[in-house]
Amino acid sequence: MAQPRLLVTMGDPNGIGPEVVAKALARPDVRAAAELAVVGLRSVLAPWLERAGAGGVEVVEPESAPGFVPRFGEVDAQAGRLAHRWVEFAAGECLAGRAAAMVTAPVNKAAFALAGIRETGHQEVLQRVSGAETVLTMLATGRLRCVHLSTHKPLREACAFVTREHVRRALVLTDREFCRWGLERARIAVAALNPHAGEGGLIGREEVDEIVPAVEDARAAGVDARGPFPADSVFNRAIAGEFDAVLVMYHDQGHIAVKVHGFERSVSVNLGLPFIRTSVDHGTAFDIAGRGIANAESMAEAMLLAARLARGAGLAEEGRG
Incomplete structure (x- = not known):
């Protein structure tokens, strides 16, 4: 061949x-x-x-x-x-x-x-x-793969970008691309934006108002999406093999995790390009x-x-x- x-x-x-x-x-x-x-x-x-x-x-x-x-x-x-x-x-x-x-x-x-x-x-x-129409960035090193909801946005704008539609679209696109690359069904964890995944709205409303509904929407569309999980623990679970990818909410949330886990071998991949x-x-x-x-x-x-x-x-x- x-x-x-x-x-x-x-x-x-x-x-x-x-x-x-x-x-x-x-x-x-x-x-x-x-x-x-x-x-x-x-x-x-x-x-x-x-x-x-x-x-x-x-x-x-x-x-x-x-x-x-x-x-x-x-x-x-x-x-x-x-x-x-x-x-x-x-x-x-x-x-x-x-x-x-x-x-x-x-x-x-x-x-x-x-x-x-x-x-x-x-x-x-x-x-x-x-x-x-939509292009996402994924960083990968070993088993840890972080798909970024947004990349080069100021943090204030990145937080405002965490909406039900944006999260749902990213989950559907991630599942589609992973299937195209050989997985029958991708197991996707969603990282929370706020500490402790918002504590039910006590530490920020994004999880309750935007992320949870987006995960439910994606699951209804056949995507194996789970979360949101606190960002201080979800990456270890992915490294251990529980998830195929983690959808992160902003640039540094994913970049720091990947580069600490395996900086020299880390690679960037685009999702959504033809x-x-x-x-x-x-x-x-x-x-x-x-x-x-x-x-x-x-x-x-x-x-x-x-x-x-x-x-x-x-x-x-x-x-x-």
């Missing part, structure tokens, strides 16, 4: 993206998992490939950038524009059926803004290009860019997970899915 073709975007060329991509591609298990091509600039990637001992890698250049030289650690408009273009190109290839999945190295939000790009990150770009997209679970790390000391474990895991999903092999090799 032919290996799935995966496109790997190089990320902001002034960050650690080219380095971690090259290091991940030097791993035999990664190279054996799929047909991999990097979308970026050959001139930027080549020194890192040589340093990592990763020869024979295909590099696709959607546009040339004559004379571009990375300035490690600097926010730069051209770097932001190039990184944005590479994401758009890879998404287009997936939509056209010329790639089975895409894997993304980190971009820099400030560089996007400096280039005049309104989108703040990958998810916003991919949602626009694909026309997807194609597979995985990513590293870290930023451009401008403080160490160009020094050759970046850890490529997350990038390697993102490539391996994309390959498994593209083959229909499920979310993880260990545990359910």
